[in-house]
Amino acid sequence: EPEVTQTPSHQVTQMGQEVILRCVPISNHLYFYWYRQILGQKVEFLVSFYNNEISEKSEIFDDQFSVERPDGSNFTLKIRSTKLEDSAMYFCAMGGNGGAFFGQGTRLTVV
Amino acid sequence: DQQVKQNSPSLSVQEGRISILNCDYTNSMFDYFLWYKKYPAEGPTFLISISSIKDKNEDGRFTVFLNKSAKHLSLHMVPSQPGDSAVYFCAAKETSGSRLTFGEGTQLTVNP
Numbered sequence: 001e002p003e004v005t006q007t008p009s010h011q012v013t014q015m016g017q018e019v020i021l022r023c024v025p026i027s028n029h030l031y032f033y034w035y036r037q038i039l040g041q042k043v044e045f046l047v048s049f050y051n052n053e054i055s056e057k058s059e060i061f062d063d064q065f066s067v068e069r070p071d072g073s074n075f076t077l078k079i080r081s082t083k084l085e086d087s088a089m090y091f092c093a094m095g096g097n098g099g100a101f102f103g104q105g106t107r108l109t110v111v
Numbered sequence: 112d113q114q115v116k117q118n119s120p121s122l123s124v125q126e127g128r129i130s131i132l133n134c135d136y137t138n139s140m141f142d143y144f145l146w147y148k149k150y151p152a153e154g155p156t157f158l159i160s161i162s163s164i165k166d167k168n169e170d171g172r173f174t175v176f177l178n179k180s181a182k183h184l185s186l187h188m189v190p191s192q193p194g195d196s197a198v199y200f201c202a203a204k205e206t207s208g209s210r211l212t213f214g215e216g217t218q219l220t221v222n223p
Contacts (some may be wrong), residue, residue, distance in 0.1 A: 004154075031209065043155065043200065045210035056209045091154050099146070101155035 004103035024090030117214035129189040132157035141203040
């Protein structure tokens with residue numbers, strides 16, 4: 001049974017547009033994470049979120065990105081002014097020790 | 112970023128035999144290691160983990176071995192089944208941080 005549901009499953013957006021990727025936990029978790037995988041590359045850490053604050057972020061997670069839990073349940077990743085190189089699978093994860101439970105991912109395609 | 116490396120891009124085994132997947136790391140601060148399985152168009156699925164205070168952990172068909180001196184871990188899966196065909200990732204975490212650092216993955220094919 002999936003712990004994490006991500007929406008949408010696929011998002012196509014024009015370069016320069018803003019996108020919001022959503023993550024809905026099925027059960028209560030305290031730690032939330034976003035990872036991404038560019039085609040043919042490793043899964044990369046973006047950001048971790050605990051107690052409504054960013055606890056750690058990678059070099060990739062610059063001012064273009066932001067995260068929040070707007071209603072205390074959904075966990076969102078916002079990418080402002082998307083670039084072609086933002087095209088990737090974006091995975092939300094939850095749990096301790098880096099995020100044991102991953103969602104099925106959102107495929108973001110920037111055209 | 113080569114902190115976690117899986118040197119075998121692919122591995123092929125016969126159904127019923129043992130699959131052994133390997134992973135090397137360079138960062139001495141890593142103290143927790145995880146293995147994930149990933150099917151196409153799905154997210155990684157957690158399989159098994161090990162803390163650096165142990166050198167072996169077993170869970171059903173899966174056993175993970177950790178050799179800290181060699182900075183090497185391996186995942187043993189037996190018996191292998193065709194449904195196990197997937198990409199297997201190892202990942203590592205430092206005590207002080209929350210991020211996972213992933214290897215490149217190994218494509219396992221289990222032949223009937």
